[in-house]
Each structure stands twice: as structure tokens, then as C-alpha cells.
Amino acid sequence: MAKTSTSIAALSSKGAWVGPLVYLAMLAVGVAAFLLIRSVGETLQPPAEVANEVAQAERAIPKVDVVFHVLATLAAIVTMGIFFGRALRYFGQPPVIGEVLAGIVLGPSLLGLLSPELASFFVPNAQQDPAGVVVSALTAVSRLGIVLYMFLVGLELNLPELRHKAHAAVAISHASILAPFVLGAALALWIYPRVSSADVAFTSFALFMGAAMAITAFPVLARILTDQKLDKTELGVLALSCAAADDVTAWCLLAFVIGMAQSQLSEALFVITGAVTYVAVMLLVVRPLLHKLLARFENQEFPSWMFPAVLVAIIISGLITKTIGIHTLFGGFVMGVVLSSNDRLNVVLRAKLHDLATILLLPAFFAITGLRTQITLLNTAEDWLLTGLIIVVATLGKFGGTLAAARLTGLSWRDSSALGILMNTRGLMELIALNIGLEIGVVSPRLFAMMVIMALVTTLATAPLLHWLWGPDHRKVRAAVSHT
Amino acid sequence: MAKTSTSIAALSSKGAWVGPLVYLAMLAVGVAAFLLIRSVGETLQPPAEVANEVAQAERAIPKVDVVFHVLATLAAIVTMGIFFGRALRYFGQPPVIGEVLAGIVLGPSLLGLLSPELASFFVPNAQQDPAGVVVSALTAVSRLGIVLYMFLVGLELNLPELRHKAHAAVAISHASILAPFVLGAALALWIYPRVSSADVAFTSFALFMGAAMAITAFPVLARILTDQKLDKTELGVLALSCAAADDVTAWCLLAFVIGMAQSQLSEALFVITGAVTYVAVMLLVVRPLLHKLLARFENQEFPSWMFPAVLVAIIISGLITKTIGIHTLFGGFVMGVVLSSNDRLNVVLRAKLHDLATILLLPAFFAITGLRTQITLLNTAEDWLLTGLIIVVATLGKFGGTLAAARLTGLSWRDSSALGILMNTRGLMELIALNIGLEIGVVSPRLFAMMVIMALVTTLATAPLLHWLWGPDHRKVRAAVSHT
Numbered sequence: 015m016a017k018t019s020t021s022i023a024a025l026s027s028k029g030a031w032v033g034p035l036v037y038l039a040m041l042a043v044g045v046a047a048f049l050l051i052r053s054v055g056e057t058l059q060p061p062a063e064v065a066n067e068v069a070q071a072e073r074a075i076p077k078v079d080v081v082f083h084v085l086a087t088l089a090a091i092v093t094m095g096i097f098f099g100r101a102l103r104y105f106g107q108p109p110v111i112g113e114v115l116a117g118i119v120l121g122p123s124l125l126g127l128l129s130p131e132l133a134s135f136f137v138p139n140a141q142q143d144p145a146g147v148v149v150s151a152l153t154a155v156s157r158l159g160i161v162l163y164m165f166l167v168g169l170e171l172n173l174p175e176l177r178h179k180a181h182a183a184v185a186i187s188h189a190s191i192l193a194p195f196v197l198g199a200a201l202a203l204w205i206y207p208r209v210s211s212a213d214v215a216f217t218s219f220a221l222f223m224g225a226a227m228a229i230t231a232f233p234v235l236a237r238i239l240t241d242q243k244l245d246k247t248e249l250g251v252l253a254l255s256c257a258a259a260d261d262v263t264a265w266c267l268l269a270f271v272i273g274m275a276q277s278q279l280s281e282a283l284f285v286i287t288g289a290v291t292y293v294a295v296m297l298l299v300v301r302p303l304l305h306k307l308l309a310r311f312e313n314q315e316f317p318s319w320m321f322p323a324v325l326v327a328i329i330i331s332g333l334i335t336k337t338i339g340i341h342t343l344f345g346g347f348v349m350g351v352v353l354s355s356n357d358r359l360n361v362v363l364r365a366k367l368h369d370l371a372t373i374l375l376l377p378a379f380f381a382i383t384g385l386r387t388q389i390t391l392l393n394t395a396e397d398w399l400l401t402g403l404i405i406v407v408a409t410l411g412k413f414g415g416t417l418a419a420a421r422l423t424g425l426s427w428r429d430s431s432a433l434g435i436l437m438n439t440r441g442l443m444e445l446i447a448l449n450i451g452l453e454i455g456v457v458s459p460r461l462f463a464m465m466v467i468m469a470l471v472t473t474l475a476t477a478p479l480l481h482w483l484w485g486p487d488h489r490k491v492r493a494a495v496s497h498t
Numbered sequence: 499m500a501k502t503s504t505s506i507a508a509l510s511s512k513g514a515w516v517g518p519l520v521y522l523a524m525l526a527v528g529v530a531a532f533l534l535i536r537s538v539g540e541t542l543q544p545p546a547e548v549a550n551e552v553a554q555a556e557r558a559i560p561k562v563d564v565v566f567h568v569l570a571t572l573a574a575i576v577t578m579g580i581f582f583g584r585a586l587r588y589f590g591q592p593p594v595i596g597e598v599l600a601g602i603v604l605g606p607s608l609l610g611l612l613s614p615e616l617a618s619f620f621v622p623n624a625q626q627d628p629a630g631v632v633v634s635a636l637t638a639v640s641r642l643g644i645v646l647y648m649f650l651v652g653l654e655l656n657l658p659e660l661r662h663k664a665h666a667a668v669a670i671s672h673a674s675i676l677a678p679f680v681l682g683a684a685l686a687l688w689i690y691p692r693v694s695s696a697d698v699a700f701t702s703f704a705l706f707m708g709a710a711m712a713i714t715a716f717p718v719l720a721r722i723l724t725d726q727k728l729d730k731t732e733l734g735v736l737a738l739s740c741a742a743a744d745d746v747t748a749w750c751l752l753a754f755v756i757g758m759a760q761s762q763l764s765e766a767l768f769v770i771t772g773a774v775t776y777v778a779v780m781l782l783v784v785r786p787l788l789h790k791l792l793a794r795f796e797n798q799e800f801p802s803w804m805f806p807a808v809l810v811a812i813i814i815s816g817l818i819t820k821t822i823g824i825h826t827l828f829g830g831f832v833m834g835v836v837l838s839s840n841d842r843l844n845v846v847l848r849a850k851l852h853d854l855a856t857i858l859l860l861p862a863f864f865a866i867t868g869l870r871t872q873i874t875l876l877n878t879a880e881d882w883l884l885t886g887l888i889i890v891v892a893t894l895g896k897f898g899g900t901l902a903a904a905r906l907t908g909l910s911w912r913d914s915s916a917l918g919i920l921m922n923t924r925g926l927m928e929l930i931a932l933n934i935g936l937e938i939g940v941v942s943p944r945l946f947a948m949m950v951i952m953a954l955v956t957t958l959a960t961a962p963l964l965h966w967l968w969g970p971d972h973r974k975v976r977a978a979v980s981h982t
Binding site for chain 2: 036037040041043044047048051052054055056058059060061080081082084085086088089092093095096100145146147150151152153154155157158161188189192195196199200202203206207208209210211212214215216217219220224319321322323325326329330332333336342365366367369370371373374422
């Protein structure tokens with residue numbers, strides 16, 4: 015090393031005058047050489063073109079610049095999400111509302127109405143992109159985000175803790191699911207002849223409406239209670255257990271609906287059996303095995319293959335649930351539950367996955383949701399009446415059901431109401447469920463628009479209602495809604 | 499809270515016998531209610547279907563399940579990447595080789611040849627997916643990964659340090675660029691009439707061949723030197739500065755080629771002027787302003803909008819360079835340079851971006867590269883002779899040029915050789931450049947296959963050559979190549 019140092023020192027002192035000369039000479043030689051090569055080369059004839067399938071296929075694609083549109087859409091959603099989110103924070107509203115609004119603004123409900131040209135700068139219209147390549151690419155990105163997000167949701171379910179501490183919670187939880195479920199199904203009697211279509215059976219429709227009404231935003235609640243340091247109190251554990259049980263139950267219902275809606279009864283039974291078997295194998299066989307494996311790394315760093323292996327496991331789990339006949343996101347969720355309750359792994363995975371998944375990949379989901387939300391379809395008074403009815407029934411079922419069950423278990427009116435308000439928050443989870451409903455065809459675009467409005471309204475209502483209930487404790491309210 | 503606790507305690511004791519009864523009754527009522535609703539609902543008629551553009555467009559798409567294929571491909575590449583990577587580590591090879599091989603295995607060169615059915619399980623063939631929706635979606639994901647990766651590469655360029663410490667390095671660096679550049683351009687004289695096509699001008703072709711030969715793997719070198727704790731020594735700083743200068747120069751050349759190849763001379767001048775102006779504004783105006791802004795957060799946590807804002811900035815920078823006429827990835831790189839040399843931000847951004855971008859999004863890039871690499875196109879002895887020639891010329895130019903320049907500045911033979919071997923490592927950067935060449939049509943699929951083999955061989959050669967040079971110091975060699 016000593017020799018090297020001297021050499022470089024020598025170079026530096028020589029370099030003062032030799033450097034520039036040598037350098038310029040070198041450049042000149044290089045340029046001259048290139049020009050010489052060029053003058054010879056320009057007389058050359060290229061060969062006759064060779065037929066090439068891939069190149070031809072690729073040349074057939076670039077009618078529309080997929081990458082440009084996808085990146086532009088993501089940038090627009092994230093940017094608007096930041097600004098809307100900050101503006102909404104003044105009103106104590108959670109950031110997710112900002113991104114949903116950003117998606118709706120970019121979609122046919124606003125930008126598509128005001129300036130179709132600008133809207134097609136982000137997502138090209140059906141003439142410019144007949145195969146829907148841009149929407150497909152956005153869907154792929156958004157699905158990646160959703161699967162990772164559901165994995166993180168599953169990761170937060172602390173299974174053994176819930177199992178030991180809160181048997182009573184299951185009863186409250188199921189009451190707070192049953193009420194909105196039955197009310198939602200009853201509402202289907204009114205809605206089905208008005209907004210559904212002939213290829214959807216009433217049973218699937220009613221089941222979906224029930225499940226969609228019953229969904230609550232578990233990750234929100236978990237975050238709220240942790241932030242409030244309520245998660246170790248008895249009220250906190252009760253609320254958390256209720257929400258977790260709600261979540262699992264509602265998603266099971268939804269999986270059931272997906273199985274039903276996409277197949278005949280016999281196939282549906284196959285789907286349900288497959289799903290139950292898969293979850294059982296994952297929780298009863300894979301989970302203990304993996305935790306035994308993880309225990310090996312208790313006192314050392316996780317190996318470098320751990321994170322890629324977890325990503326692969328999440329994706330494969332999603333592909334399996336998809337193959338069984340339910341949605342990819344259940345696979346992500348199940349994998350999250352399987353890996354949950356290892357705190358150290360949980361922290362590592364959250365740190366690596368959470369921000370990029372929620373900030374970069376989920377915006378594609380909001381873009382897709384906004385694109386699908388056509389508020390212009392609600393063009394009669396009856397449509398808006400129906401929308402109002404949906405909001406009332408959703409709130410009555412969830413808030414009312416929770417309140418009643420919580421009172422019955424002996425909670426105070428105030429605590430019961432707070433629990434009801436929190437459980438009535440639909441957030442991102444409801445939007446995920448609604449998109450599934452639209453994809454499998456159970457929900458029509460018109461009903462989709464109504465239900466998205468319901469999800470927005472119930473989420474927006476949380477902060478003002480908590481304000482009203484808790485009075486001037488702004489900090490508490492803000493913290494309670496900031497993670498919706 | 500005391501009241502709540504008593505209530506719950508009361509509940510728990512009551513729950514022992516009341517709970518199950520109430521719960522079962524509740525379930526029974528729920529199920530009965532649903533069955534009643536169902537029996538009424540099944541007599542209802544849905545409305546006549548409403549025409550709906552979005553729903554129709556979406557129903558037109560799902561011929562091919564884009565999400566399934568994209569997720570399956572990502573899972574396959576990541577899984578094979580882990581196994582190949584671990585196997586190759588025994589031979590002291592860097593993990594990137596494993597993922598490139600995984601991509602080639604999945605593509606037409608191996609799986610497509612052995613079992614076209616299995617290959618189309620991952621990426622459907624032209625009959626199943628005529629619009630190339632799956633390839634488009636994979637491209638969008640891979641581009642997202644590449645832009646983020648190039649941002650991280652830019653972030654590692656410590657601009658002020660390089661500027662102050664290493665004027666001499668620029669001369670060595672440019673020598674180690676000029677030699678392969680001129681040799682590559684000269685090789686074009688031989689290759690152009692054999693593998694190019696009529697729509698590519700010789701000048702663009704020769705410039706691209708030169709630039710492609712001149713590319714080196716800067717991020718690799720940076721990591722190697724840091725791992726070896728050589729990055730603060732004079733040899734280390736020299737090598738790092740050379741590689742950084744190489745990188746910037748080679749990418750500038752490539753940007754120039756892209757501008758040339760895609761347009762007439764007058765437009766090319768416009769592209770170059772635009773690119774230079776953009777880089778100048780970003781480095782001379784935006785960079786100081788942003789660092790002034792960042793200085794505000796010196797003693798506090800970065801605000802929550804910081805990370806989303808950085809992501810948006812990266813994407814918008816990519817969209818701007820794309821609009822100017824060069825590639826999106828330059829935008830990512832420039833944004834990285836703009837934000838570099840704030841160590842704390844650098845650490846935060848790397849932690850949030852690196853793993854997910856490189857482990858989940860980049861595999862899409864390897865899949866695309868593998869799909870495009872059709873080794874079956876090399877079916878004559880002449881093709882393989884050409885491939886060999888390309889490898890020899892690439893190595894002669896890069897290794898020879900670096901060795902000569904390093905010797906001239908007074909480094910020992912041993913150090914000069916080591917520097918030459920390291921600079922001859924092409925790694926991921928070369929593959930990125932080659933994909934650009936294929937996309938803009940300068941490189942034919944046959945030449946692409948040859949150049950990919952060259953990139954693989956020069957990268958594979960690094961470890962054995964360093965072994966031979968450094969002798970038994972395995973640890974050093976392994977560390978030196980483990981980040982290629």
C-alpha cells in the first residue's frame with residue numbers, strides 16, 4: 015500500500031502539467047479513431063432482416079407506452095394523496111381518504127368528465143388502448159401491493175394472545191358481524207331488483223352485500239389502540255379481539271361468496287373445502303414448523319435468503335388461494351397469520367415492506383378503484399336515495415350491532431359508542447372487498463359507486479363522531495383516525 | 499377505566515354459562531334471518547342490464563389472467579435466484595448471475611425449448627396473449643424496479659468527495675472508457691454487416707457498441723471497496739472515482755446514442771441539449787436548494803411526507819428524461835445524484851427502497867431479459883465466433899485500457915491488474931444498457947443474445963481471475979464479487 019501511495023502522490027505532482035496534455039491527446043485520438051471507423055462503416059450494408067417472433071411481438075405492443083402511463087398515474091396519485099392527505103388532516107381525517115379521493119379525481123367521475131384528454135394522459139381510453147394494457151399493468155402493480163398489504167395485516171394478528179385472552183370477544187364480535195350482515199342481506203331485497211343484473215344469483219348478491227356491510231378496518235383499530243397505549247388494557251384487548259375476529263369472519267364470508275359466485279354449488283363446495291383445508295394446513299402444520307425454524311435464528315441475524323423466501327412464500331400462497339378459487343389476497347393474509355407473533359421477524363418485515371408497498375404499490379389500487387368508480391352512473395334521485403339507504407343500513411348494522419353487544423357485555427354507553435364508531439370505520443379493507451365484488455361480477459358498476467361512497471362516508475364520519483363523543487381531546491381523536 | 503374492568507370481569511364470570519347459549523341463539527337467529535331473506539329474494543327479478551363502458555372494457559380483458567402470470571413469474575425468478583445464487587456462491591460468484599440465469603431458464607432459450615406449455619404457464623405465448631399484456635405488465639414492474647435501482651446507484655455517488663479528491667482519476671477513467679469504446683466501435687465494422695438491420699444507421703450502431711463495451715458495474719465496485727474497507731485508502735478512492743466517472747461518462751454516451759438512434763440529427767441535437775440542460779438545472783439549481791431544505795431537518799426526524807415526496811420526485815424525474823427523449827432510468831439516476839451526500843437521508847432511503855426494489859421488482863427485469871435472450875438464434879459457428887470475438891474485444895478494451903492507464907499513473911502491475919479485472923465486471927448495468935439497445939431497435943435479438951453472453955462471461959470471470967491474482971485470500975475475493 016505504501017508503494018501505491020507514493021505512486022499516486024507522484025502522479026498527482028506530475029499530473030499538474032502532464033495530465034491535461036496526455037488527456038487531450040487521448041481524447042483527440044479517440045475521436046479521430048471513431049470518425050475513421052464511422053467513415054468506413056457507413057459504406058457497409060446490413061444483412062437482410064431475420065424473422066423474429068419476439069421482436070415482432072414486441073414491436074406490435076408499443077402503440078401505447080405502458081411504462082409512461084403507469085408511472086405518470088402512480089406519481090399523480092401519490093402527489094395528490096400527499097396534498098389531499100395534509101389538507102384533510104386539518105379536519106382530523108385519515109390519509110387513506112386523500113388517496114381514495116385522488117383516485118376518484120383521476121377517474122371518469124371528475125377528470126374524465128372535465129377533460130378527457132388529460133385523463134387519457136394518465137390512463138389511455140378504450141380507443142388508444144383497446145386491449146386495456148395500461149389498466150392490466152396497473153392491476154398487476156396494485157395486486158402486488160394488496161397482497162403485501164394483506165400479508166402485513168395478517169402479520170399483526172397476534173394469534174396466541176387473542177386465543178388466550180378473549181373468548182368473550184368472539185361473541186361480541188360475531189354480534190357486530192351478524193347485525194350488519196343480516197341487515198345487508200335484507201337490504202339486498204330492495205337493491206337487487208334495482209341495480210343487479212341477470213347473471214348474478216340473488217344468494218350470491220345477498221351474501222356479498224352482507225359480507226361487505228360487515229367488514230371493518232382491523233389494521234386501523236390495531237394501530238389506534240397501540241398508539242393510544244390502550245392495547246394492553248382490558249378494553250383495548252377486547253376491541254382488538256373483536257376487530258380481529260370480525261376481520262377473519264368477514265373475510266371467510268367473502269371467500270365463501272367468491273366461491274359461490276364463480277361456480278355451481280358442487281364447485282362452490284369444492285372451493286370452500288379447498289380453502290378450509292389450505293388454511294388448516296397452513297395454521298396447524300406450516301405455522302408450527304416455520305416457528306420451529308425461526309427459533310433457530312433467535313440469537314442471530316436472519317440469513318440473507320430470509321426476506322426473498324418470505325416474498326416468494328407470500329406470492330405462492332396467493333397463487334394457491336387463487337387456484338383454489340378464492341382471491342390472491344387471502345393467500346397473503348394467511349401467510350401473514352402464519353408468520354405472525356414472531357416479534358423480531360415482524361419488525362424486520364414491516365420495515366422492509368410497509369412503506370414501499372403502501373406508498374408506491376397501493377396507489378395503483380387507488381387509481382384502479384377511482385377508475386371503476388363512476389359517480390356519473392348515479393343520475394336519478396332514486397340512485398342517491400339508495401346510496402343514502404346503504405349508508406344508513408351499514409351504520410345501523412355495524413355501529414348498532416357493536417353498541418348493543420358491547421352494552422350487553424356490560425361496557426358503559428360511552429365506551430360502547432366509541433367501540434361502535436371505531437368498528438363502523440370501513441377504510442381500505444372495504445374498498446378491497448368492493449373491488450373483488452366488481453371483479454367477480456357480483457357488484458354492478460352502479461352499486462360499486464354507491465358502496466364506495468358508503469365506505470368514504472363511514473370512514474369520514476369516524477373523526478367528527480369521536481370528537482362529539484370524546485369532546486375536546488383532539489390529540490386522541492387525531493391519533494385514532496390517522497391510520498385508517 | 500375502573501368501571502370497564504369490573505364490567506369485563508363480571509362478563510367473564512357470567513360468560514361461563516350465559517355466553518354459549520346467547521351466542522348459539524344469536525347464530526341461529528342470524529342464519530334463519532338469512533334463509534328467510536333468501537327465500538323472498540330468489541323470487542325477485544334483476545333489472546335489464548345497463549350499458550357500461552368500463553365494465554365492458556374490463557370484461558374484454560380477462561382472457562389472460564395478468565396478475566396470476568406476473569406473480570407466478572416473479573415467484574419463479576426469485577425462487578430460482580435464491581437457489582442458483584446459493585449454488586454459485588460456492589464458486590465465489592455474485593448473486594446477480596443466479597437471477598440472470600433464472601430469467602434465461604424461464605425464457606425461450608431453455609424452458610420454451612423443452613416445454614412450451616410450462617413456459618406459457620409463466621408468460622403466455624403470442625396466441626394466448628396477442629396484445630402482450632403480461633409482458634407489458636412485467637415491463638412496467640421491471641421499469642419501476644430499474645428506476646428505483648438507478649436512483650440508489652445515483653445516491654451512492656458522493657459527488658463533492660469525488661470532485662475534491664480525484665481529479666487524476668478522471669484521466670484514468672476516461673482512458674478505461676476510450677479504449678473499450680474505440681475497440682467496440684471498430685468491432686462494429688465487423689458485426690454491423692452480419693447482425694444489424696437496414697433501419698439502424700451505422701453511426702448509431704457503432705456508438706451503441708462502443709458505449710455498451712465501456713459500461714462497468716459502479717455499484718459493485720463501490721460495495722466491494724466499502725466492504726474491504728479500501729474506500730478510504732488512496733487506491734480505493736482512485737478506483738471508486740474511476741468507476742464513478744466511467745459510469746457517468748458511459749451513461750452520457752448511452753443517452754447520446756438513444757437521442758441519435760430515435761431521431762433525425764436536428765432532433766438528436768434537441769434531445770442532447772434538453773438532457774444537458776435538465777442535468778445542469780438539477781445539479782446546479784435543484785440540488786443546492788434541496789440540500790438547504792434538508793438541512794432544516796438536521797436535528798429532527800424526517801417528516802412523514804418525505805418518503806412519498808422522494809418517490810414522486812424519482813418518478814417525475816424519470817418521466818421528464820423520457821419526455822426529453824432519453825430513458826426513464828436516467829431520471830432516476832439524476833434524482834439519486836441530486837439527493838446524494840446527505841448520509842442520514844441516504845441511509846433512510848436505502849433501508850426503505852433497496853430490498854423490495856431489488857428483491858421483488860428487479861426480478862421482473864431478469865424475466866424480461868431472459869425472455870428476450872434467444873440463445874437459439876446463435877445457430878451457426880460464425881455466430882459463436884462473433885460472440886467469442888465480442889468477449890475478447892470487451893475484455894481487451896476494458897481490462898487492457900484500465901491496466902495501461904493505471905500503469906501509466908504509476909500503480910503496480912498487481913494493483914493495475916486487479917483494477918482492470920474489477921472494471922471488466924459488467925453485471926446488471928450492462929444488461930440494463932443492452933435492454934435499452936433492444937428496445938430502441940439498435941441491437942437485433944441475435945446481437946442481444948451475444949452481448950448478454952458477453953456480460954455473463956465477463957462477470958463470471960471476475961472471481962476466478964481475482965483468485966488467480968490474489969492467491970489464497972478467499973475472503974477478499976468472495977467479498978469482492980458478492981455484490982455484483
